[in-house]
Amino acid sequence: MKDTVIKLLLRIVVWGLVAALTIAVVVVVARLIQRNPVLFFQQVVNGLQLGFVYALIALGYTMIYGVVKLINFAHGDVFMVGSFVSFYAITRYRLHLWPASVYYRTQGITPTPEALAQAPGWTMIIGTVLVILLAMIVCGFLNIIIERVAYKPLRNAPRIAALITAIGVSFFLEYFTALGFVFGPDYYTYVRPMPVISWNIGGVAISNILVVIIVSTIFLLVLLQYIVMRTKMGKAMRASAFDKPTARLMGINVDMVISFTFALGAIFAGAAGVLYAIAYPQIITFVGIRPGLKAFVAAVLGGIGNIPGAFVGSLIMGQAEAMTIGFFSITMPSGEVLAGSTLRDAIVFAILILVFLIRPTGIFGEPEGEKA
Amino acid sequence: MIKQLRKLPSWLTTTAGLVLFYALVQLIISMGWVTEYVAQILQWAGIMAISSLGLNLVYGFNGQFSLGHIAFFAIGAYTSALVTKDWYVTWSGSRVGALSGVIALDAGLIVSLVVISLLRINTIQKRLKEAVGRWLNQFETSVLSSVVTFLLALVAIAAGGAVGWLLVKVLPPTLEAILGLLPTGIAQPVVFALALTLGSVLAAIIGLVVGQPLFKLASDYFGIATLGFAIALYVLLQNSDKVIPTMKGARGMVGIPIWTRWFWVFICAALVIVAMRNLIYSSVGRAIISVREDEIAAKAMGIDVTRYKTVAFTIGSLFAGIAGGLFAHKSPGFLHPSSFDFLKGFDPLIVVVFGGLGSMTGTIAASVGWAFLLEGLRVALPQGFENWRFVIYPVLLLIIMLLRPQGLLGGVEWGFLKPPKVQPRTTGDEGE
Numbered sequence: 001m002k003d004t005v006i007k008l009l010l011r012i013v014v015w016g017l018v019a020a021l022t023i024a025v026v027v028v029v030a031r032l033i034q035r036n037p038v039l040f041f042q043q044v045v046n047g048l049q050l051g052f053v054y055a056l057i058a059l060g061y062t063m064i065y066g067v068v069k070l071i072n073f074a075h076g077d078v079f080m081v082g083s084f085v086s087f088y089a090i091t092r093y094r095l096h097l098w099p100a101s102v103y104y105r106t107q108g109i110t111p112t113p114e115a116l117a118q119a120p121g122w123t124m125i126i127g128t129v130l131v132i133l134l135a136m137i138v139c140g141f142l143n144i145i146i147e148r149v150a151y152k153p154l155r156n157a158p159r160i161a162a163l164i165t166a167i168g169v170s171f172f173l174e175y176f177t178a179l180g181f182v183f184g185p186d187y188y189t190y191v192r193p194m195p196v197i198s199w200n201i202g203g204v205a206i207s208n209i210l211v212v213i214i215v216s217t218i219f220l221l222v223l224l225q226y227i228v229m230r231t232k233m234g235k236a237m238r239a240s241a242f243d244k245p246t247a248r249l250m251g252i253n254v255d256m257v258i259s260f261t262f263a264l265g266a267i268f269a270g271a272a273g274v275l276y277a278i279a280y281p282q283i284i285t286f287v288g289i290r291p292g293l294k295a296f297v298a299a300v301l302g303g304i305g306n307i308p309g310a311f312v313g314s315l316i317m318g319q320a321e322a323m324t325i326g327f328f329s330i331t332m333p334s335g336e337v338l339a340g341s342t343l344r345d346a347i348v349f350a351i352l353i354l355v356f357l358i359r360p361t362g363i364f365g366e367p368e369g370e371k372a
Numbered sequence: 373m374i375k376q377l378r379k380l381p382s383w384l385t386t387t388a389g390l391v392l393f394y395a396l397v398q399l400i401i402s403m404g405w406v407t408e409y410v411a412q413i414l415q416w417a418g419i420m421a422i423s424s425l426g427l428n429l430v431y432g433f434n435g436q437f438s439l440g441h442i443a444f445f446a447i448g449a450y451t452s453a454l455v456t457k458d459w460y461v462t463w464s465g466s467r468v469g470a471l472s473g474v475i476a477l478d479a480g481l482i483v484s485l486v487v488i489s490l491l492r493i494n495t496i497q498k499r500l501k502e503a504v505g506r507w508l509n510q511f512e513t514s515v516l517s518s519v520v521t522f523l524l525a526l527v528a529i530a531a532g533g534a535v536g537w538l539l540v541k542v543l544p545p546t547l548e549a550i551l552g553l554l555p556t557g558i559a560q561p562v563v564f565a566l567a568l569t570l571g572s573v574l575a576a577i578i579g580l581v582v583g584q585p586l587f588k589l590a591s592d593y594f595g596i597a598t599l600g601f602a603i604a605l606y607v608l609l610q611n612s613d614k615v616i617p618t619m620k621g622a623r624g625m626v627g628i629p630i631w632t633r634w635f636w637v638f639i640c641a642a643l644v645i646v647a648m649r650n651l652i653y654s655s656v657g658r659a660i661i662s663v664r665e666d667e668i669a670a671k672a673m674g675i676d677v678t679r680y681k682t683v684a685f686t687i688g689s690l691f692a693g694i695a696g697g698l699f700a701h702k703s704p705g706f707l708h709p710s711s712f713d714f715l716k717g718f719d720p721l722i723v724v725v726f727g728g729l730g731s732m733t734g735t736i737a738a739s740v741g742w743a744f745l746l747e748g749l750r751v752a753l754p755q756g757f758e759n760w761r762f763v764i765y766p767v768l769l770l771i772i773m774l775l776r777p778q779g780l781l782g783g784v785e786w787g788f789l790k791p792p793k794v795q796p797r798t799t800g801d802e803g804e
Contacts, residue, residue, distance in 0.1 A: 007507040014512045017519060071592065150770055157777030160437075164725050167718050168769035175762035185759070289715070293603075300596045336614040346607035349600035353586075356597050360589050 032327050038203040043326035044319070049210050049279055051318020052217040056272035057295030058302070058310040059224060060265030066241045066305035067261045069159060070151065073166040076292015077173035078143055078266050082135040082273025083283045084183045087190055089134050096127035096193030124194040131193045132216065132274045139270030140263040147262040152255065178285040190281035213275050220271060221311060227264070228307065237261055241305065294321075294345075297352055303365025312363060320348050386646075386788050394638050401634055409747075411634060415702055417743035418637035419695045422644045424723040424735045426691030431721070432729040433652060434684035435664030437591045440582075440598030442717030443605045444575040444689035446709075448696030450609065450619065452571035453628045453707055456700075459563045460629040463618040468551065471563065472543030474570045480536025481577045487528040493521055564631050564701070568640070572693030579689025580682060587681045602717055609709040624708035632701040640694050648732060649789055651687065660684050661730075692720075726772065728779030733786045738779075 033040045057079055064072045089095040100119035101111035109115060150169050154162045177183040198207040228234035239247040240257045248254050276291060277283050298317040302309025324347045328340030340347070355363065401411045427441045451474055457463060458470035497517045504513060551559045586597045613621030620626065651657050659680045662670040671677050700707055710716075723742050727734030745768070749761045772780075785791065 003507070010504055010507055010516070011512065014508065014515050018515060071595075150774075153774050154777055158729075160725050160729070161773050161777035164722060165770055165773045167722065168766040168773065171762055171766035171769070175759070175766070179759055179763065293714070297596065297600065300593065304592070332614050334614070334617070338611055338614055342611055343607055346604040349604040352600045353597050356589055356593060357585055360593060362593075 039326055041202075041204045043322040045204060045206055045210060046325075047319035047322030048315070049213055049318070050321060051298075051315040052213045053272050053276045053279065054291065054295040054298050054317055055311045055314035056217055056220065056268045056275065057292060058299040058314045059221070059307060060268045061296045062299040062302075062304055062307060062310040063228075063237075063261050064265045065299070067237060068151070068162075068258055070162050070166060071296070072265075073163070073292075074146060074169040074173060075265065075269055075296070076288035076290075077170050078139050078146075078288070079269040079273045079276070079292055080283070080285060080288030081142055081173065081177065082139045082270035083190070083277040083287060084177065084273075084285070085138045085270075086131045086135045086193075086274040087188060087277065087283060088183075089131055090191050090193055095134060096124070096131050098130065099123040099126040128193045128212065132271050135270040135274045136267040137270075139266040139273070143262045143266030143269075144259050147259055151262075152258075174285050174289075183285055185285070187282055187284045190277040190283050192278050192281060209279050213279060216271060216275060220268060224264070224268070224307065233257070233260060290345075294348065297349070301352055301355055301362055303362030306362070306364045306366075309362060309364035317348065320351055324348070382788075382792075389788070390642055394635075394642075397638070398634060412703060413743050413747045415632060415634060415637045415698070416747075417740040418634075418641045419698045419702070420720070420723060420739035420743055421736045422641055422698070423692050423695035424720040424727070424739050425644055425648050425732060426688040426695070427720045428724045428727075428730070428732065428735045429648060429651075429660070429684050429691070430688035432724055432731070432735075433657070433664060434660050434681060434688075435591075436587070436681055436685060437595040438598045438685070438688070439595045439714070439717060439721070440600075440602040441688070441692055441720050442712050442714065443598075443602040444579050444692035445696040445699070445720075446602075446605060446609060446712035447575040447578055448568075448571040448693030449700035449707055449712070450571075450612075450625070450696075451574050451693075452567035452697035453625060453700040454616070454619070455567035455570060456564060456631065457618065457625075457628050459560075461627050463627075466544055466548065468544050468547040471566060471570075472540060472547055474567075474574065475543060476536040476539035478570055478573050478577065479539055480532040481574075481581075482532075483535045484528045484532030485577070485580070487531045488525065491524050491528065493524055496520065496524070560631070564636070568636075568694055568697040571697040572690045575693025575696065576686045576690035579692075580686045583685040583689075584678075584682060587678050587685075599714060599717075602712075603714055606709055606713050609712065612709075622709060624706055626706055628700055628705040628707065630701060630703050630705045632698050632703075636701075637698055640698060644691050644694065645732065645736070645789070648691075652732070653791055656680070656683060664730075722769065725779055728782030728784065731779070731781045731784055732789045733784065734779055734781030737781065 057075065060075055060078075061072065064070060064075070097111075097116050097119070100116050100123040103119070103123050104111040104115060146169055150165045151162055154165060178185040194208070194212075196207050196209060198205050200206075226234075228237060236247070236252045236257045237260070239250065239252055240254050244254055247257075272291075272295075273288075277287075294317060295314065298313040299310040300313070301316060302311070302313025304310075321344050324340040324344045326340065328343060328347065330338040332338060359365070397414070400406055401414075423441070423445055426444075427438065430436050430438045430441070454470045455474055459467050462469075464470050464473070497520070500517050500520060501513055504516060508516070551562065554562065582598075582601055586594055589597055609619070610622040612619035613623070618625070618627075652661075659670070659675050660683065662673070662675055663677050663680050663684075667677055699711075719742075723738045724735055726742065727736070727738030746761075746765065749764055750758070753760055753764075
């Protein structure tokens with residue numbers, strides 16, 4: 001009898017606390033949304049845009065980590081190379097207009113600049129795809145070279161040596177491409193390969209950029225899932241990630257698999273570079289640092305080495321960042337305002353640390369008992 | 373002659389060597405045989421050595437992959453700069469205002485930590501679990517125990533806050549009186565030494581508080597979590613002007629007195645090196661190394677793994693704080709958050725890996741080499757090729773890593789830093 005009463009009382013206390021906390025959180029969130037619902041949905045859209053680009057970068061990080069257990073700090077810079085290659089392909093060689101001019105020629109019309117500006121929409125889409133493909137191919141080859149030169153000789157060295165070379169490669173890509181005869185040291189305004197069309201749905205602005213990003217990311221994600229899960233190469237990748245010596249014994253060419261993984265990761269980074277520059281059209285050779293870092297954090301958040309985890313982590317990251325920008329602000333006693341837009345990185349990383357405290361290996365990460 | 377020298381007690385020869393080295397370099401600097409520029413690089417090398425030794429303790433000796441070392445460097449830099457800038461140009465209304473404020477903060481935090489350890493939260497949690505375990509399931513128990521922990525932490529923070537508040541009220545007039553008695557020539561170094569100490573103690577406390585909950589994370593995850601802390605701190609520093617206007621946030625803090633001299637760098641470096649050497653070759657040091665070698669085995673031998681991770685991380689942060697304080701008062705007396713962003717955070721890591729993980733000699737040699745290499749490239753590159761500095765630097769980095777992936781002096785120590793020989797004693801005691 002006494003036992004039941006104590007149990008009941010304790011339960012009431014505990015669940016009361018949990019309920020109070022939950023209600024408090026829900027009420028705060030609901031108040032924020034209620035205060036400005038249009039802003040809320042706009043930030044959801046912006047967060048999606050950011051999250052999908054992060055996802056493309058994060059996939060490369062997570063794949064490479066899964067196979068070689070290397071935090072490839074140069075990944076963000078490969079992403080930057082993708083942006084710049086597409087930028088120069090567009091501004092110098094007008095690559096995005098090639099399909100249109102081919103189309104006009106078959107019609108017997110001279111492709112003047114005025115005519116090209118009026119080109120039908122589908123030629124624009126093909127042009128954009130061409131630009132993205134070019135960036136993907138260049139980045140893929142670049143990463144194969146990087147892997148061969150910088151990481152392969154260190155395959156049996158301590159892991160930290162490869163990490164330091166990754167930092168070195170990152171510095172090299174940033175500063176070498178900033179030289180005048182490579183990409184140049186300035187900020188450049190990116191020229192989009194297609195015109196921006198914006199729709200207004202109940203006050204929330206949605207542009208075709210978001211559509212392009214979501215469609216290409218989902219397409220690439222499905223492709224990746226197919227490669228990793230359904231092809232022989234994917235099977236070899238998974239085997240190498242699981243146990244390299246045994247994979248080698250089974251006749252898998254592990255070096256080939258690693259090169260392939262690096263190429264695949266860079267292909268995604270190249271696509272992300274173009275999409276990111278389309279969405280946020282200002283580029284410099286250091287542009288890859290921040291998105292690269294955040295995408296990496298997103299991959300860790302989802303559980304590094306786990307492909308769906310990287311995707312989910314990126315979406316969370318995008319939303320967290322967008323919501324911080326939209327809704328976070330503290331007014332200091334001095335009257336100064338600490339706005340979310342300046343504090344977003346701090347809050348995003350605070351979230352990361354909180355997630356770690358609850359799930360030490362990320363959301364989808366396999367629990368790691370003791371480190372090897 | 374040399375044989376006779378060998379017979380002298382080692383501390384005597386070491387001290388003599390250090391003093392001689394100090395005097396020699398001081399002579400070279402005072403006589404103007406090298407330019408002020410070279411003297412600056414030497415200071416920078418010493419600062420880098422202090423900071424990197426801290427990281428080597430955390431990563432090289434203890435095996436904790438920390439990417440957030442730069443955060444503690446930044447804490448030491450900004451804290452000490454606030455204190456000395458106040459003494460120098462009085463930004464807070466009283467020239468010891470910041471000094472007493474930081475003392476109060478440090479003391480308050482230490483009191484809070486002491487109260488927390490006195491409260492024995494672990495024991496209380498265990499008792500609580502035993503007491504209510506038969507009525508509640510695991511989730512409910514953990515909710516209850518987190519609430520209790522939270523309340524206990526509040527008690528501790530309140531105690532620390534009370535002490536801090538008291539000190540803020542009491543200290544300024546007292547300090548003003550004491551420091552007023554001293555002639556300026558003496559008061560200034562005293563303030564500088566206090567500022568360095570307080571900054572590094574704050575860095576150590578924050579290292580303790582931040583590190584503690586993260587030690588359960590596996591290697592790479594720990595690295596990312598500490599990196600996250602460093603970036604969060606960087607962002608806060610950029611917005612610091614909204615809390616303390618004189619820190620000027622992203623515009624950069626100016627008006628810091630330029631007090632760092634070869635003397636200060638040398639004293640701090642010597643203290644850090646001696647302290648580190650004695651720590652590494654003590655029983656605590658052996659425990660720290662055992663955690664790196666094999667955590668499970670260390671645990672099986674009865675070593676409190678979390679405790680030694682905490683010790684290493686706290687002391688590592690302390691060293692970073694000292695280095696940060698010296699860095700802040702280096703010419704040109706200007707602090708900007710971009711000196712502490714995560715790319716700069718790789719510098720000590722590069723130095724530690726270059727020198728060889730777990731080698732103090734290597735770290736010291738590598739930091740000198742690193743500082744002179746980076747600056748030397750500035751001088752050596754011909755006109756029009758200045759932008760090539762950071763193109764050549766990573767190439768050199770790559771070449772060195774490819775040629776010597778274990779670092780220059782991995783596992784090797786020279787001279788004074790060699791492990792002391794164990795002399796068998798006739799009394800039969802275990803010799804140290």
